[in-house]
Amino acid sequence: xxxxxxxxxxxxxxxxxxxxxxxxxxxxxxxxxxxxxxxxxxxxxxxxxxxxxxxxxxxxxxxxxxxxxxxxxxxxxxxxxxxxxxxxxxxxxxxxxxxxxxxxxxxxxxxxxxxxxxxxxxxxxxxxx
Numbered sequence: 835x836x837x838x839x840x841x842x843x844x845x846x847x848x849x850x851x852x853x854x855x856x857x858x859x860x861x862x863x864x865x866x867x868x869x870x871x872x873x874x875x876x877x878x879x880x881x882x883x884x885x886x887x888x889x890x891x892x893x894x895x896x897x898x899x900x901x902x903x904x905x906x907x908x909x910x911x912x913x914x915x916x917x918x919x920x921x922x923x924x925x926x927x928x929x930x931x932x933x934x935x936x937x938x939x940x941x942x943x944x945x946x947x948x949x950x951x952x953x954x955x956x957x958x959x960x961x962x963x
Contacts, residue, residue, distance in 0.1 A: 843911030870947035878953030902928035931956035
């Protein structure tokens with residue numbers, strides 16, 4: 835069941851969008867505040883990223899200082915358990931579309947942090963639901 839109006843889902847969407855902000859991508863302290871130390875990602879390229887690798891690379895990746903902006907849309911979210919939110923959405927970056935999935939979880943201090951992210955490229959062609 836999609837619970838996009840649930841406060842935890844709204845918070846996860848707001849935090850996900852902050853990760854797309856070039857100012858956050860260029861600031862290690864701002865980015866660190868959004869990522870869980872156990873973070874992993876399987877990017878749309880197929881590459882697996884760890885917490886340390888992502889923080890080191892984030893300023894130079896898309897959405898950073900010189901890269902194309904990230905356009906995100908069609909957010910949906912579900913609370914899987916107390917303090918665990920699953921988001922799905924789509925991005926367009928430099929004309930390339932991807933479907934994205936993120937898991938956010940609350941840490942012991944009560945802060946929602948990105949624990950897992952995956953991007954899957956959308957093939958060129960007619961739009962699919």
